[in-house]
Amino acid sequence: xxxxxNVPAKAxxxxxxxxxxxxxxxxxxxxxxxxxxxxxxxxxxxxxICRYNGAxxxxxxxxxxxxxNPYLSFFTVAKESGKFEFEWIGDNxxxxxxxxxxxxx
Amino acid sequence: MPTTRRxxxxxxxxxxxAGTLPIVTLRPLQATPAMLNGAIRNIVGxxxxxxxxxxxxxxxxxxxGNTVPMTVSVASPMTADDYxxxxxxxxxxxxxxxxxxxxLGPSSGRAQVSTRIRxxxxxxxxxxxxxxxxxxxxxxxxxVVTLAACTEEMN
Numbered sequence: 001x002x003x004x005x006n007v008p009a010k011a012x013x014x015x016x017x018x019x020x021x022x023x024x025x026x027x028x029x030x031x032x033x034x035x036x037x038x039x040x041x042x043x044x045x046x047x048x049i050c051r052y053n054g055a056x057x058x059x060x061x062x063x064x065x066x067x068x069n070p071y072l073s074f075f076t077v078a079k080e081s082g083k084f085e086f087e088w089i090g091d092n093x094x095x096x097x098x099x100x101x102x103x104x105x
Numbered sequence: 106m107p108t109t110r111r112x113x114x115x116x117x118x119x120x121x122x123a124g125t126l127p128i129v130t131l132r133p134l135q136a137t138p139a140m141l142n143g144a145i146r147n148i149v150g151x152x153x154x155x156x157x158x159x160x161x162x163x164x165x166x167x168x169x170g171n172t173v174p175m176t177v178s179v180a181s182p183m184t185a186d187d188y189x190x191x192x193x194x195x196x197x198x199x200x201x202x203x204x205x206x207x208x209l210g211p212s213s214g215r216a217q218v219s220t221r222i223r224x225x226x227x228x229x230x231x232x233x234x235x236x237x238x239x240x241x242x243x244x245x246x247x248x249v250v251t252l253a254a255c256t257e258e259m260n
Contacts, residue, residue: 016215017214057212057213058209060207060208061203063201063205065199065201065222067222067223070220070221071219071221072219074207074217075215075217076213079212
C-alpha cells in the first residue's frame with residue numbers, strides 16, 4: 001500500500017524533528033450498513049509502530065474513530081544517521097511497511 | 106372480551122420470542138458518558154485525573170465529521186526523568202469511546218501528536234496524558250459537528 005512519509009533528510013544532532021506519515025487505508029468502522037441493511041464488517045488499521053535504527057520511538061493504537069487514510073505526526077530527537085522504519089498492522093492480516101533515512105550531522 | 110393493550114403487547118412479545126416475527130435487535134448507536142468514563146478508567150485505573158498541562162487543538166465547529174484534524178500537545182520537558190509516557194484520546198458519542206492511544210518516550214523530544222479523526226455527533230473530546238511519574242492530566246474540548254461520520258449508509 002502506498003504510504004507518504006515526511007522526514008527531514010538532514011538534521012543537526014539533538015534537533016527535535018517532526019515525522020509525518022500518511023498511508024492509504026479505508027478504515028471501515030464496522031458500524032456502517034449497506035442500503036439493504038447489512039452491516040459492513042470492520043476493516044481498520046489497529047496499530048502503528050515507528051522504529052529509529054531498530055529502537056521503537058513511537059507507537060499508536062488506532063480505533064474506528066481514526067479517519068480513513070490515517071495521518072499521524074509526531075516528534076523525535078535526531079540522535080544519529082540512520083533509518084526510520086514504519087509499520088502499520090490491521091484487521092484481516094493487514095500489514096504494510098515503509099522506511100526513510102536521515103543524515104545527522 | 107375486548108383485547109386490552111397489555112394483552113396485545115404480551116402476545117406480540119411471545120410471538121417475537123418464538124421467532125415468527127423478524128427480531129429487531131437494538132444496538133447502541135452512541136457511546137454514553139458512562140462508556141466514556143469506563144474507557145477512561147480502563148487507562149487511568151483508580152488514579153485521579155487533573156485538568157491542565159494538556160492542550161487539544163481541534164476546530165470548535167466542523168462541517169464534516171469524517172475527517173477532523175486534531176493535535177494534542179503536553180507541557181513537558183521530555184527529559185529522561187520527566188516525560189510523557191502516553192496520550193489517550195476519547196470521545197463521548199461515537200459508537201465507541203476510544204479514538205487513539207499514542208505511546209511516547211523521552212526520545213520524543215516534544216510531546217505532540219497530530220492525526221485526523223471521525224466524530225459522529227456534536228460532542229466532547231477528551232485528551233489524557235500519562236506522565237512518567239504516573240500522574241494523569243486531561244483537557245476537554247467541545248466540538249460542534251454538522252455532518253456526522255461513522256454510521257451513514259454505504260452506497
